[in-house]
Amino acid sequence: MSWSYSIGKIGGTVLRVHVTFVLLIIWITASAWAAEGPQAALINMLFILSVFACVVLHEFGHATMAARFGVRTPDITLLPIGGLARLERIPENPKQEILxxxxxxxxxVVIFLILTIFLGGSGWLSDLQSLDNPGQSFWGRLALVNALLVAFNLIPAFPxxxxxxxxxxxxxFMDRVKATQVAARTGQVIAVLFAYWGLTSGNPILVLIAAFIFFAAGAESSDAAMRGLAHRSAARDAVITSFVSLAPDDTLDTAAQAILHSSQSEFPVLTPDGQFxxxxxxxxxxxxxxxxxxQRPVSEIMFDNVPVVSLKTGMDDVLDAFAKGRIPAVAVIGKTGNFVGFINRENIGEWFILARGS
Known part of the structure; x- marks a missing residue:
C-alpha cells in the first residue's frame, strides 16, 4: 500500500504504518495537550497506541490461522480505521475461511478477558461518549474497545x-463467485447505512469506514470473479508475445531509447541464445x-528474481505469483524452455475485461 512504511518484521510478516496513522497520533496528542495539558496528552497517546497494539494482535490472529492452512501474510498495515492483513490468497475451502x-x-475476546479478569478493567456502554477521558480507568477503556472490536468486526459487512x-x-450452498457477489452487495448496503449514520451524527470516522467497506467490497467481488475465470484459463490466454527485449550488456541509454520508441513498461532481458x-x-x-x-549495463538494475511459468500454467497460479510479492511481471516459457512472452498486471486487467465479456 502506498504511503505506508515498514517498522519491522514478525515471523515473515512485514508490519507497516500508513502515514495517516502517524498524523492521527499527532492530532490526538496535540488536541489533548491543548485541552488538558501534557499529562492528559501522554495518557491519550498511550491509550491510542494500546488500542492499535490490540488491532495488530487481531490481524496476527488472522495471519496465524491462515499460516495453518499454508497461506502466508506478506504484510500488515496500520490505518486510522484499523489494521489490514494482506493474505497471499483466501482459501477456497469455506470452513478454512471461517476459521x-x-x-x-x-x-x-482473549484480550478482553485478560483485562477484565486479571487487571480489573471494567467499562460500560455509557462510557462510549468519553473514551478519550484520561480520568477513566485505562484498562477499563481498553477492555471496552476490545469488546467493541469484536462486535464491530462481526457485522456481516463484506469484506x-x-x-x-x-x-x-x-x-x-452456492458458487463461490455468486456467494462473493451477494456478500459484497450486502456489505455495500451496510456501508451506505454506516455513511448515513455518520453524516447524521456528525461522525467522520463512520463515513470513512463506510467508504472503505463500499469500495473494498466491490474490489473483492471483482477479484472473486477474476479468480473464477482464472480457474478455466491458462497463461497462454493472457501472455504478451509482441515485445521489445534487451540483452544483459545493453546500456541504460539503449533501454532509454527502447522506452521512447515503445509503450512497454517492462522489458525482458534475454541472453543471445534467447534465455530469459x-x-x-x-x-x-x-x-x-x-x-x-x-553507459551502465541493464543487468545492474534488472529484476532477476521473478516467477517463470509455462503456457499451460493456470491463470490462478499466475495471480498467486503476483500476490506473493512485488514483481514487475511473470515470464512465460514454451515447451523447450524458450522465452515466449510475459504477463504484467495491466494485461491481467485487460484479459479479465475481455474474458468476462466473452
Missing amino acids: IAVAGPAVN MDGGRVFRAVLAL VGFVTRESVLARPDPEFR
Whole structure:
C-alpha cells in the first residue's frame, strides 16, 4: 500500500504504518495537550497506541490461522480505521475461511478477558461518549474497545470479518463467485447505512469506514470473479508475445531509447541464445536520468528474481505469483524452455475485461 512504511518484521510478516496513522497520533496528542495539558496528552497517546497494539494482535490472529492452512501474510498495515492483513490468497475451502475470519475477533475476546479478569478493567456502554477521558480507568477503556472490536468486526459487512464468515457460509450452498457477489452487495448496503449514520451524527470516522467497506467490497467481488475465470484459463490466454527485449550488456541509454520508441513498461532481458534472465522496468530506467548512468549495463538494475511459468500454467497460479510479492511481471516459457512472452498486471486487467465479456 502506498504511503505506508515498514517498522519491522514478525515471523515473515512485514508490519507497516500508513502515514495517516502517524498524523492521527499527532492530532490526538496535540488536541489533548491543548485541552488538558501534557499529562492528559501522554495518557491519550498511550491509550491510542494500546488500542492499535490490540488491532495488530487481531490481524496476527488472522495471519496465524491462515499460516495453518499454508497461506502466508506478506504484510500488515496500520490505518486510522484499523489494521489490514494482506493474505497471499483466501482459501477456497469455506470452513478454512471461517476459521481465518473468526481468529481475529477471538484474539480480542482473549484480550478482553485478560483485562477484565486479571487487571480489573471494567467499562460500560455509557462510557462510549468519553473514551478519550484520561480520568477513566485505562484498562477499563481498553477492555471496552476490545469488546467493541469484536462486535464491530462481526457485522456481516463484506469484506470485514463478519462479512467473510457470511460469504463462506453462502459458499457452502452456492458458487463461490455468486456467494462473493451477494456478500459484497450486502456489505455495500451496510456501508451506505454506516455513511448515513455518520453524516447524521456528525461522525467522520463512520463515513470513512463506510467508504472503505463500499469500495473494498466491490474490489473483492471483482477479484472473486477474476479468480473464477482464472480457474478455466491458462497463461497462454493472457501472455504478451509482441515485445521489445534487451540483452544483459545493453546500456541504460539503449533501454532509454527502447522506452521512447515503445509503450512497454517492462522489458525482458534475454541472453543471445534467447534465455530469459530478468526484467528491466520503465521506472527503474527513468529513476536514473543522469549522464553517469547512461553507459551502465541493464543487468545492474534488472529484476532477476521473478516467477517463470509455462503456457499451460493456470491463470490462478499466475495471480498467486503476483500476490506473493512485488514483481514487475511473470515470464512465460514454451515447451523447450524458450522465452515466449510475459504477463504484467495491466494485461491481467485487460484479459479479465475481455474474458468476462466473452
